[in-house]
Amino acid sequence: MELQKFTYDNRLSRLFMNATIFWGLIGMVVGLTIALEMIFPHLSGGISWLSFGRLRPLHTNAVIFAFVGNGMFTGIYYSTPRLLKTPMFSEMLGKIHFWGWQLIIVAAAITLPLGITVGKEYAELEWPIDIAIALIWVVFGINLIMTMVKRRVKHIYVAIWFYIATFVTVAVLHIVNSISVPVSLLKSYPIYAGIQDALVQWWYGHNAVAFFLTTPYLGLMYYFLPKAANRPVYSYKLSIIHFWALIFLYIWAGPHHLLYSALPDWAQALGVVFSVMLIAPSWGGMINGLLTLRGAWDKVRESPVLKMFVVAITAYGMSTFEGPMLSLKSVNAISHFTDWTIAHVHIGALGWNGMLTFGMLYWLMPRLYNTKLYSIKMANAHFWLATTGMLFFAIPLYFAGFTQSLMWKEFTEEGYLQYPNFIETVVQILPMYYLRAFGGVLYLTGVVLMIINLIKTAKAGLFVVSEEDQAPALHTADGHGKEKGHRLVESKPILFTILVLIAILIGGIIEFVPMFMVKSNVPTIANVQPYTPLELQGRDIYLREGCYNCHSQMVRPFRSEVERYGDYTKAGETVYDHPFQFGSRRTGPDLARSGVKSGPMYKPDSWHYNHFLEPQKMVAQSIMPPYPWLIKNDLDISTTPRKIKVMQILGVPYPEGYADKANDDLKKQANKIAQGLRDGGIQVEDTKEVIALIAYIQRLGTDIYNTEGSKFSEK
Amino acid sequence: MKIVTKTLEGIADIQIYPIIGLILFFAMFVFLIIHVVRLTRNQVDEYSNLPLDDNSNLLSEKKDLKNNKN
Missing domain, CATH: 1.10.760.10 (Cytochrome c-like domain)
Structure with a gap:
């Protein structure tokens, strides 16, 4: 069998890695700023672009699309060529992807504080930026799929399936949710209205969590965890079930963001049922991750990378248990509109995404610079700062959420509201906001330590621009005749991509078609009129x-x-x-x-x-x-x-x-x-x-x- | 799920969609389980070792890997 020689180019991974670190810092600093603004409302100094309402979208967009976005691309550009035994299809497309993505982030960082927004959560960016996102996303997708096409291994490893699901679904979500009619260059109105807009938006919003914050990071987990632990994933069979079950079920769960709202009951019920079912694949993934470390827990004690991965996977398990619980109507009646939601998402963002990113960076930086991590002690300090910071962030907010909700619902014996004045319920939970900000300071301090550690690591080594590898060409490796069934799907990347698309479209279509076509879903009210x-x-x-x-x-x-x-x-x-x-x-x-x-x-x-x-x-x-x-x-x-x-x-x-x-x-x-x-x-x-x-x-x-x-x- | 059926009745032939959805859904999982059960030990080993099969390990760790494989 003739071996072909080829190289992996590390430059794209390095670019995305640097961007991850930079935007992570920015996103978290903005997060801390708005946490402080909630305690000191005059902190914005009467300056419009520093006010909470404009900076909060900047924080969420920066953390989701800039920090986690660049984080996933770092891992994808590193792992994809190595798993497929081929260089990326096009370094040029990769560069366009990188610079395009950074330009989009800069555009967001300018427009959001200026109040240029569509006004839909996590989809605030105006239509020219939306178009740019769609184009750059397609560039990324072409590069990913074409790399699969010219691979040298028969089997496409499960991590790549998660990357493909990410590409396909985010494209669909982004396009469907962003359709709008422009008023001017920087202003547009979405084509959907009211309750239908809400359904589309939360279908998007929830699946942004699923396919931007979860699936790509599960892919990273399935690659970097075995690498860091030096052992294969616990059960590859489980990972196959995990993948298909997760993408089939996730897409239906959006309406749980609209429980007790004016959304028709049948749509709410669908959202709840699928949210509860989601526990199964989510925990399947978590268990698969944690059990990969069986027999290697001694390594966890010594390696900050593995420690961070363990906390990340545990946080994933916690938030994917909490999510279905919050989707139950009786729990949602208490939790919705309170700080409970904020705590929940931060277990995901700080724990799952944050820790997995940090672990990956600590693992990757020494490899890209062919050296050792500058300081394991500093990395351990970061680990503890991040873990305690996360707890200081979330636990007070759980209390705040419970407290405020119960105060909203409390009646006196005479049948009046016990706390008719809303501000009473705000004052009650202010101490929790101080603790939350303190948690944020701890977490951010850890990130600063990491940045110093990583810079020192890079300085101590020499950047490895490319690495050589060798593998036989695909056709020579395939000596077993025609493949059937799932193995056929695994060996046909484009067919695979189409199947993923079908899997995620079923849920969306079944929710949308009746909602948009059946009149009784939105009963008209004769005296409701347009705005003056x-x-x-x-x-x-x-x-x-x-x-x-x-x-x-x-x-x-x-x-x-x-x-x-x-x-x-x-x-x-x-x-x-x-x-x-x-x-x-x-x-x-x-x-x-x-x-x-x-x-x-x-x-x-x-x-x-x-x-x-x-x-x-x-x-x-x-x-x-x-x-x-x-x-x-x-x-x-x-x-x-x-x-x-x-x-x-x-x-x-x-x-x-x-x-x-x-x-x-x-x-x-x-x-x-x-x-x-x-x-x-x-x-x-x-x-x-x-x-x-x-x-x-x-x-x-x-x-x-x-x-x-x-x-x-x-x- | 009565309430779902009732709402969906408003569209012509809509009742076929959830049935198609359910069949696809169910068939997919049956197919997956059969596929997963039929995977051989060798295949699973080969697939799951894909991430470990490159030379991105630091020198010190390569030694560990060798020991593990043995």
Whole structure:
């Protein structure tokens, strides 16, 4: 058998590795900043691009797409050629992928603090960046699949299956969820509205967790854990079952983010059932990982790499147990909209993704520089800082979540809310926010130690640009005749990719088709009308400032919520909401009924004006930051006609030709609100942004009480 | 799952989709189990050793690997 010689190029892995470290640091520093902003609301100093609502999307995007994204590419570009016994298909495509991805991250880091956002969690980036992501993702996919095609081994190792599933599914998720109609270069409206938008968004959101944070990292686990432990994975058979079961089941679970919302019950039920079933493959993977170390636990004691892997896999097991539990309606009734969710995702992010990345970097750096790790002691210190930091982060937030939820639901003997004032429930959990920030400091300190350690390691060695290897060509290795069944699939990368695509499409289609085609899923409400032009502009300010990061717009049908916020939200009320704004966390109260004058949430215009200027003047203990720029800035009304036109394209029933008259109505409504404020002694012009935002907030939840008839009919 | 069936009835011939889904789903798992059971010891060893079969180990660890293999 003739052996062919070839080389593995390490340069791409190194580029992605450096980017992982750099963006990890940035993402975590921003995370710590917003954790501190929740304790010291004036930390942003009245600067718009430092406010919590704009930095929180930056934090989540940086950690998910920049830190974990670059982390997975580091591992993929290192392991794929070695597992397939061939260089990557194209170093050039790899470079385009690398620089394209970094440019996208830079674009995100600039646009998000500027408030340029679609307003959908984890899918905030505007349409030009979305297109760039799709293109770069395809570049990555071509490189990956073509490397499989020209491989020298018959069998494609299971890690690569996970990479393929990642590529295929993220492409589908990203494209389906990001479809929108542009208003301008930096503004667009999603084509879905309200409850349908929510279903698509959480199908995306949940599977971003599944296929961006989980499957690629499972692939890395199946490669780097055996490498670091120097032994094969515990059960390869289990890994096959693990793979298919996981990708089949995950795609259905999205609706568990919308339990007790206005989403039809059947869709909620589907989400719950599949979420519970997910325990099986998830724990199969965890057990497979941990048992790989059987008989090698003595090594775990000595090796910081293995220690980190063990904590990572344990955290994976914890969060994949917790996830199904949180999907049970009775548990979700307590956990949803609280800090429990934040704790849950950070077990995943800090524990699973963080620790696995760190372990991989500690393993990889000495190999790329052909030397030893500079300091095992420092790595061990990092391990303990990260582990304790994670616990200091999550445990207080579990307490905070429980406490706040129980306070929201507590009634007195007379049948009144025990804590009718929302701020009481915030003040109660503030000490937990201090502890969380402390946990963040510990975790970040560990990362700084790691960076020093890795830099010193690199300096001590010499970069190995390429490594030689040899293997027989594929056709000579294949001497057993035709393959059948799964082995045939394993040997046909493109067929394999198509099967993965089918597996993940089934769940999505079965959830979407009825939701979009059956009218009874979104019962229409006759008196629900489109937003007025001023309200629409106000809504865009609400999106821009990221209000949805702290305020929900979804009153669930519980006695405690109806009592506190007003009537529960109906699906038909959201039909003109492009995008929906249900939110996922109530750091502040729900705003779905904030405009209902007879309701418990109503506040007059002057209250809102003063509240935006200085929240603590109206609610002394509030942790909301001030928004002075809303009061200073003029509203840009040049965009109004185009916005109305796009809304019409999306099916919002404004009268024909209304786009050209919209600004007249806008000015009239603005004048009315501003005059009311001036009558109350507040000096404000009609043209300020705050007027539009007040108009929007005063509109929220009022339609079902509206008896006046159409706002647009006379035009 | 009655509630699911009821909602899906609104679309013409929709009842075939969940049945196809279920059959695919079930068939896939049966197929997988059969495949996995039929894998031979040698194949499993070969596949699962793929990550270890390159020269990315540090010199000190190569020795360990040799001992393990023996």
